[in-house]
Amino acid sequence: MAYTFYGGAHPSGNKLTYDRPVKKVFIPKKAVIPLSQHTGSPADPVVAVGDSVTVGALVGKSTGFISSNVHASISGKVTRIFYSPTPNLPRVLSVVIEPQGGEDQEFKAARRPDAGSLSKDELLAIIRDAGIVGLGGAAFPAHVKLSPPKGKIIDSVILNGAECEPYLTCDHRLMVEKPKEILRGLALITRILGVKDAYIGIEDNKLAAVYALGQALKSMSGELPGVNVKIVTLKTKYPQGAEKQLIRSILRRTVPAGGLPMDVGCIVHNIGTVFAIYEAVYFSKPLIERVITVTGSCVREPANITVRIGTLIRDIADTLGGFAKEPKKVVVGGPMMGIAQYTMDVPVTKGTSGIVFLSQEDIVRPKESVCIRCGKCIETCPMGLSPTTLMNHVKKEQFSEAKALGIVNCFECGACVYDCPAKIPLLDYMKYGKAKI
Ligand code: SF4
Ligand code: SF4
Secondary structure (H helix, E strand, C coil): CCCCCCCCECCCCCCCCCCCCCEEEECCCCEEEECCCCCCECCEECCCCCCEECCCCEEEECCCCCECCEECCCCEEEEEEEEECCCCCCCEEEEEEECCCCCCCCCCCCCCCCHHHCCHHHHHHHHHHCCCECCCCCCCEHHHHCCCCCCCCCCEEEEEECCCCCCCCHHHHHHHHCHHHHHHHHHHHHHHHCCCEEEEEEECCCHHHHHHHHHHHHHCHHHCCCCEEEEEEECCCECCCCHHHHHHHHHCCCCCCCCCHHHHCEEEEEHHHHHHHHHHHHHCCCCCEEEEEEECCCECCCEEEEEECCCEHHHHHHHCCCECCCCCEEEECCCCCCEECCCCCCECCCCCCEEEEECCCCCCCCCCCCCCCCCHHHHHCCCCCCHHHHHHHHHCCCHHHHHHCCHHHCCCCCHHHHHCCCCCCHHHHHHHHHHHC
16 A cells, blocks of 8 residues: 555655754854744743853743643843744743853753653643644644644644655654654653554655664563554655645545544644753753754755854854855745745744855746646645636636635645646735635
8 A cells, every 4th residue: 555645746856855864953153043933922030140050041032732831942141032033933031041152052851750650631731831832844843733622533643754745854863763662752641642543654655763763662672562653665756744644645634625534533743842852851951952954955064953032143164164155045934834034133033944155046936837737736635625717817806716725725735836837926926826715
């Protein structure tokens, strides 16, 4: 059985850092820590300019159920609280911390001896307090995702190791280098949800990860009592890592339009998130750092690195030996769904999976020609939409017609644009139409 979904595209992988081990964290000259790095209400600052903080201290307190705590990623003095640009938002209240020299920058991890016997509520409280959010990009608070409303029956957990975006390899490296930790994180999640079936979905261009997790699973099945864990090798196809497509590929269930994975009895977590949950529960470690991929044709030494949250993109590039050629476009996330930046003075946030530095040659937009009605975009759209028809309605400002044809279900994956032989910027029309609606 081929584990895959309907539609999709095959962009070049460009996984330049596939076999590059994760480099150790470096300490930035300053950390700019946004108080809104997550879906939901921003955290409230609990520090003031002039305060001294140590790594791991709370700097922003969550302000509701769908919100998240924010912690100091380095030790030092709070030198400024101001509205900073972030990779996804133009102005977010942010706490700036600068080391004064001589501080201990290591987080003092204390192994929790009772990690294996904590109750569901205790686990959820630890995950909430540690500020864990989805590390795949949307940054949805993990404790909320792990608390489905009463009446929702969850029978399956899926770990998303697809990493279908070109260039990115941070999840791949985590799976290769930390498979036991990921499986322990998975064990915590299945305990919280009371679920017996767990799947780890990995595209078939990452067989090293399939192997590493398979070996780890064999050696530690005693740590997952009563849980059936299946490592599922998925066809390499974009956007395999999108939740709805992943669920379709693995469980053959279809999440209804406007619905959530829990509507079909399942919860999906990203690999990085599960690793962060493991560290929070076993070592009382808040989310102060994460693995990212720094890559692209302009980077002298593409790498997977652990960075402290709040590190500026500019400082990361300098640390990796600068640029081989001048970047003309800097994308946070992958090149398909990532966001182009207008400045390199934006910090890495919890949802930053990678930074891609692209050259002039990489970003040339091919000349657009007329639609030849080939139907390729319809064949490609994983949501079963007709991008060409939707584009025509949007062009004519017929937004109610576009809405009736499901334009709001477009999740802006860009696969249709990638496959269009006429190089029509279909996604621009989707975005415009959705914004108008
Ligand atoms: S219409 Fe939207 S969901 Fe469909 S392929 Fe294009 S960008 Fe992706
Ligand atoms: S893929 Fe491009 S050329 Fe083909 S039908 Fe769609 S919009 Fe037209």
